[in-house]
Amino acid sequence: MPTKMPQVREYMTPTPHTIASETPLKEVQELMRQNRVRHLPVKKGEALVGIISDRSVKSALGSTGENVLTAEDIMIPDPFSVSPQTNLDEVVAAMAEEKYGCALIRDDDGKLVGIFTTVDACRALRQVLETFYPDRN
Amino acid sequence: METVNAEMTRRVVFVTEDDDLVQAYDSMRALEIQHVPVVREGKVVGILSDRDVLLHAHKRRGRIKVRTTKVREAMVTDVVLCSPTTSIGSAVDLMLERRIHCLPVIDKNQSLVGIITTTDLLRLLRDREWRVELPLPFQFEKPSFLMGLAA
8 A cells, every 4th residue: 555654734733823023022922821822933024034932931031121022032033944745754853853842834935834833743643643553542 | 552661761850849940950951851850759749841940030141040949949740640551642642631741651659760752752753654545546346247246
């Protein structure tokens, strides 16, 4: 039976929440809490410019002058990105090796079309386990 | 189905409640780990994540300064545990349901014997020969004149 490796687009979260680069950190924190996410891609206008994690927000909120900090101040520029057609094993390999919390999924024009996080990876693993072990208890 | 025993990390770094939070965080950074079980007399009593530590820290001149306190002030005591015989599927379910990224593994004596994290699950997903079966590009159709004959 012919087989293929799944592509990351099958397991990504499509059209993820994003934030504007000038968003104040307190607002970033609230957006993460409301949407129950730990990563937010950062946009400047229409351009994707970085990624921000809840870890960065937590550590920055305790700093002096945190009231003036914005997403752009603490984001990671040039985040790990792949195309939707990238094989799932390549994406998770990079995430495991580099301890990335997520991968941004961008189409050929560089437009953000999805995000793949460790939670999505757990869901992917769950699905393949069900495929290979359908009678598990 | 494979069990946690096959994928867990056996050499587990742990801390105690009375350890200094600064030293615990420095160790976590040095070892590049994000979660560490908190143990009392061999039994897991909490979990400390770098996220928990950051709630007790601030940034000064670009560097993270952790408050001088003990691990017990920062740890989470509501810990989800599993056993070595827990299936990987159940471990994944637990992590998804409870929105957590690690599970300390305890034996029947409640002693810490390992830890399994989302990084371990990423490696499992990477290393296995997972393949999705493709449907055949054509379908067989039995001719009507053969209907009723033994296969």
